[in-house]
Amino acid sequence: MTVTAAQGFLAGGVAAGIKESGAPDLALVVNRGPSRAAAGVFTSNRVQAAPVRWSRRVLADGRLTAVVLNSGGANACTGPAGARDARLTAERAAAAIGADAGDVAVCSTGLIGVPLPMDRVVSGIDAAAGRLSADGGENAAVAIKTTDTVHKTAATTRSGWTVGGMAKGAGMLAPGLATMLAVLTTDAEVSGPALDAALRAAVRTTFDRVDSDGCMSTNDTVLLLASGASGVTPGEGEFAEAVHAVCRDLARQLVSDAEGASKEIEVAVVGAASEEDAVTVARSVARNNLLKCALHGEDPNWGRVLSAIGTTDAVFDPDLLDVAINGVWVCRDGAAGEPRDTVDMSGRRIAVAVDLRAGDASAAVWTNDLTAEYVHENSVYSS
Amino acid sequence: MTVTAAQGFLAGGVAAGIKESGAPDLALVVNRGPSRAAAGVFTSNRVQAAPVRWSRRVLADGRLTAVVLNSGGANACTGPAGARDARLTAERAAAAIGADAGDVAVCSTGLIGVPLPMDRVVSGIDAAAGRLSADGGENAAVAIKTTDTVHKTAATTRSGWTVGGMAKGAGMLAPGLATMLAVLTTDAEVSGPALDAALRAAVRTTFDRVDSDGCMSTNDTVLLLASGASGVTPGEGEFAEAVHAVCRDLARQLVSDAEGASKEIEVAVVGAASEEDAVTVARSVARNNLLKCALHGEDPNWGRVLSAIGTTDAVFDPDLLDVAINGVWVCRDGAAGEPRDTVDMSGRRIAVAVDLRAGDASAAVWTNDLTAEYVHENSVYSS
Structure with missing residues (x-):
C-alpha cells in the first residue's frame, strides 16, 4: 500500500533529530531497477525551495535512482547555503547507496527560512540507508509527516504490475510547513516521457484540484519512479488510469486530514x-x-x-x-x-x-x- | 463631518422595521441644488444586486437628486421581484420629495437572497422624508450600519467649499452582509465628468485598496453628489485631493472596524x-x-x-x-x-x-x- 508495493523498490525512515520532538523525520526511497525512469511535477510558486530547484535539475534527464525526503525543515528561502545543503544531501545519499548524486532527488518540508541541521541530516541519511528494506515503505511514509495526524499511502495492482505511493501534507493548510510531498513508484516498464505524460495528466485533476486554503507552497513536489521490475509494459491509457487512481486516493487523504478542518x-x-x-x-x-x-x-x-x-x-x-x-x-x-x-x-x-x-x-x-x-x-x- | 457638512444637502435616518432588532435601517440623502451633478462607482462583481443595477442606470446621465439607503437586506439575487422592489423604492422616495425617480439612487445592504419587506421600506421612506434636515447626516450614517460597531463619517472644508461623506461596512468582512456603501457630498460647483474623474481616481487608491478578506460584495456602491451651493468652483487637482482625503479617511475607518479583526x-x-x-x-x-x-x-x-x-x-x-x-x-x-x-x-x-x-x-x-x-x-x- 505504499512506495514499496511495486517490485524493485527499497525504502526506509528514521528519526534523524531534525525535529525537536524526536519523531521520524528522514526517509529514503531507492529504485533498484532495472529501469530508472522517472518524472516529477513541482510547485508553480516562483519562490522555490532549494530542494525543488535541485530536484528539477537532476530530473531533466528523466532518470532517478533515489529520493531523500526530510520533514522538520523546508530548506526554503535559505540562500546559497540552502542550495549547497540540498546538493550535499543528494551527494551523501548517493554515496551511501552507490549511486550518482545527479540521480538523487531531494524533498524537504517544514519551516521556511531556517537552515537544515546538516550534521543530523547526514547521519540520518546513513542510518536510513542502513535500514532500507522491501517493506520499509510505511516507515518512509511516517518519516515525512509534519502536522499530518496520519501517514498517507495508496496502491493499486493491475495485471502483473503495481503503482503505489505515499504523500504528506495537511492540504495546503499546514502551519508554516505548507508543503505537499508525494512519491509514487511503479514496477511497470514505462519510458520517461510516458511517465511524465501520465503523471502530469493525473496531477492536473487530483493534487492540483486540492485547494485547502488557497496558499501555494514553496516546496510542493510529486515524483513518480519506475523500476520496470515487473517486466510488464502496460497500455498507455491503462497506466495513466492507475497513476490517476493513486494520485486521487492520496489527494483525497490530504483533504481528509487538513488541519483544523471539520468539513x-x-x-x-x-x-x-x-x-x-x-x-x-x-x-x-x-x-x-x-x-x-x-x-x-x-x-x-x-x-x-x-x-x-x-x-x-x-x-x-x-x-x-x-x-x-x-x-x-x-x-x-x-x-x-x-x-x-x-x-x-x-x-x-x-x-x-x-x-x-x-x-x-x-x-x-x-x-x-x-x-x-x-x-x-x-x-x-x-x- | 458627514453628508450634510456640505451646503445644499438634507438627510434623515429612521427605524423602518426592516431589521428585526428595531435599530435604524433606512436613510435618505437629498441634494437641494442648485446643481444635481453626481458620479458613482459600483462593485465589479458580475453578480450585482438589484439596487446596484438600478443606480447604475439612473446615474448614466450624471445626475442625482437623492439617495435612499437601507440596511437589513441586500436585495441581491432576488430575481425580477428584486428589480421591481428597487424601482418602487426609488419611485416612493421621488414622490415623497417631489423629484423624478430617474434621479434617485438606491443602496441596500444586508442578507443576500432575501426579499425586502416593501411595506416597511415604503413607510420608512415616508418617515425619513418627513424628518429631513440639514443636520440629519449623523442619523443617516447610523441607519446604514449593519455589523459596524460605529458609524463612519468624514469631511474636509477648503476655501469656501466642503466635501463630506458617510460609509458603512466592516471592510469586506461583514457576515452575510458583505457590503460597503459610501455616499459623499460636496457643495463645490463641479461638472458631472469632473466629479466622475475625481471619484474614480480617489476610489482606485482608497476603497479599492481595502481588502479585508478577499471577498467581493454584490452591493458595493460609492456615490458623490454635488450641490454647487457654495458657488465655488475649485481647481481640478484641489478638488480631487479633497475627495481623495475623505475617501481615504472613510476607507481607513472600515479597516479599523473590520469584524473579528485584532490587527x-x-x-x-x-x-x-x-x-x-x-x-x-x-x-x-x-x-x-x-x-x-x-x-x-x-x-x-x-x-x-x-x-x-x-x-x-x-x-x-x-x-x-x-x-x-x-x-x-x-x-x-x-x-x-x-x-x-x-x-x-x-x-x-x-x-x-x-x-x-x-x-x-x-x-x-x-x-x-x-x-x-x-x-x-x-x-x-x-x-
Missing part, C-alpha cells in the same frame, strides 16, 4: 463553457473565506457562492445560475430556489454543485471549511 | 516595475490566510510573505526580495535578514513592507488579520 468540501461545477472556466469558478468558490465560514457553521449560504462566482471572468449569465448544496437546489435562476432548511449539512462531507448553464464542461475542486482551529494552528508562534 | 495591516510594496505589479503583490500578500493567521499570532513570518509573492506574475527575482515587518528587515535577498525576535508586533497596527527591487513603482493595500472571531461571526447561521 471536506467538494465544489463541482457543471455546465461550463470550458474546463478552464469550470476550474476558475470552482477555485473561486473554494477559496471564498465567507463561504468556508458559512459551511463550517452548516449554513447553506448560496448567496456567498454567487458572490464568489461573480468575481470570475467565466462565461455565465447571473440570472441563470443554479446552486445545490448537498443535493438541494437552494438557488435557481440566480435567486432563492428550494427551501434552505431542507439541506442536511450535519455530515463531514459537503457537496456544493454549481450549474453555470453555459456549456458542457465540468471540474471539481476539493477544499475544507475555515475554522477557529485553523486560525489557532496557524497563528501559534512558528519557532 | 490593522498595511501591506506596502515598493521597488515594483509598475503600479499594477505593486498592487498585485500587495493584494496577494494581503489575501494570504496563512500570513493573516501568523500576524494575528504576532509571528513575523516573512516566509509566508515570500510564498504569497511567489504566486504572482510580477517582475522580481526570488533571490533579491526584501521584506520588513514593523520596520525590521527580517528578510534580505530572499533569505533570513535581521533577527525576527527584534520585531515588536504587540500594537494593533502592523506594517508589512516588500521591496521587489525591480523598479520605482509602489502601492499599498490595507487588510486585517484572520481570527477565530472572524470565523465565529461568519459561521453563525445566517437567518
Whole structure:
C-alpha cells in the first residue's frame, strides 16, 4: 500500500533529530531497477525551495535512482547555503547507496527560512540507508509527516504490475510547513516521457484540484519512479488510469486530514463553457473565506457562492445560475430556489454543485471549511 | 463631518422595521441644488444586486437628486421581484420629495437572497422624508450600519467649499452582509465628468485598496453628489485631493472596524516595475490566510510573505526580495535578514513592507488579520 508495493523498490525512515520532538523525520526511497525512469511535477510558486530547484535539475534527464525526503525543515528561502545543503544531501545519499548524486532527488518540508541541521541530516541519511528494506515503505511514509495526524499511502495492482505511493501534507493548510510531498513508484516498464505524460495528466485533476486554503507552497513536489521490475509494459491509457487512481486516493487523504478542518468540501461545477472556466469558478468558490465560514457553521449560504462566482471572468449569465448544496437546489435562476432548511449539512462531507448553464464542461475542486482551529494552528508562534 | 457638512444637502435616518432588532435601517440623502451633478462607482462583481443595477442606470446621465439607503437586506439575487422592489423604492422616495425617480439612487445592504419587506421600506421612506434636515447626516450614517460597531463619517472644508461623506461596512468582512456603501457630498460647483474623474481616481487608491478578506460584495456602491451651493468652483487637482482625503479617511475607518479583526495591516510594496505589479503583490500578500493567521499570532513570518509573492506574475527575482515587518528587515535577498525576535508586533497596527527591487513603482493595500472571531461571526447561521 505504499512506495514499496511495486517490485524493485527499497525504502526506509528514521528519526534523524531534525525535529525537536524526536519523531521520524528522514526517509529514503531507492529504485533498484532495472529501469530508472522517472518524472516529477513541482510547485508553480516562483519562490522555490532549494530542494525543488535541485530536484528539477537532476530530473531533466528523466532518470532517478533515489529520493531523500526530510520533514522538520523546508530548506526554503535559505540562500546559497540552502542550495549547497540540498546538493550535499543528494551527494551523501548517493554515496551511501552507490549511486550518482545527479540521480538523487531531494524533498524537504517544514519551516521556511531556517537552515537544515546538516550534521543530523547526514547521519540520518546513513542510518536510513542502513535500514532500507522491501517493506520499509510505511516507515518512509511516517518519516515525512509534519502536522499530518496520519501517514498517507495508496496502491493499486493491475495485471502483473503495481503503482503505489505515499504523500504528506495537511492540504495546503499546514502551519508554516505548507508543503505537499508525494512519491509514487511503479514496477511497470514505462519510458520517461510516458511517465511524465501520465503523471502530469493525473496531477492536473487530483493534487492540483486540492485547494485547502488557497496558499501555494514553496516546496510542493510529486515524483513518480519506475523500476520496470515487473517486466510488464502496460497500455498507455491503462497506466495513466492507475497513476490517476493513486494520485486521487492520496489527494483525497490530504483533504481528509487538513488541519483544523471539520468539513471536506467538494465544489463541482457543471455546465461550463470550458474546463478552464469550470476550474476558475470552482477555485473561486473554494477559496471564498465567507463561504468556508458559512459551511463550517452548516449554513447553506448560496448567496456567498454567487458572490464568489461573480468575481470570475467565466462565461455565465447571473440570472441563470443554479446552486445545490448537498443535493438541494437552494438557488435557481440566480435567486432563492428550494427551501434552505431542507439541506442536511450535519455530515463531514459537503457537496456544493454549481450549474453555470453555459456549456458542457465540468471540474471539481476539493477544499475544507475555515475554522477557529485553523486560525489557532496557524497563528501559534512558528519557532 | 458627514453628508450634510456640505451646503445644499438634507438627510434623515429612521427605524423602518426592516431589521428585526428595531435599530435604524433606512436613510435618505437629498441634494437641494442648485446643481444635481453626481458620479458613482459600483462593485465589479458580475453578480450585482438589484439596487446596484438600478443606480447604475439612473446615474448614466450624471445626475442625482437623492439617495435612499437601507440596511437589513441586500436585495441581491432576488430575481425580477428584486428589480421591481428597487424601482418602487426609488419611485416612493421621488414622490415623497417631489423629484423624478430617474434621479434617485438606491443602496441596500444586508442578507443576500432575501426579499425586502416593501411595506416597511415604503413607510420608512415616508418617515425619513418627513424628518429631513440639514443636520440629519449623523442619523443617516447610523441607519446604514449593519455589523459596524460605529458609524463612519468624514469631511474636509477648503476655501469656501466642503466635501463630506458617510460609509458603512466592516471592510469586506461583514457576515452575510458583505457590503460597503459610501455616499459623499460636496457643495463645490463641479461638472458631472469632473466629479466622475475625481471619484474614480480617489476610489482606485482608497476603497479599492481595502481588502479585508478577499471577498467581493454584490452591493458595493460609492456615490458623490454635488450641490454647487457654495458657488465655488475649485481647481481640478484641489478638488480631487479633497475627495481623495475623505475617501481615504472613510476607507481607513472600515479597516479599523473590520469584524473579528485584532490587527490593522498595511501591506506596502515598493521597488515594483509598475503600479499594477505593486498592487498585485500587495493584494496577494494581503489575501494570504496563512500570513493573516501568523500576524494575528504576532509571528513575523516573512516566509509566508515570500510564498504569497511567489504566486504572482510580477517582475522580481526570488533571490533579491526584501521584506520588513514593523520596520525590521527580517528578510534580505530572499533569505533570513535581521533577527525576527527584534520585531515588536504587540500594537494593533502592523506594517508589512516588500521591496521587489525591480523598479520605482509602489502601492499599498490595507487588510486585517484572520481570527477565530472572524470565523465565529461568519459561521453563525445566517437567518
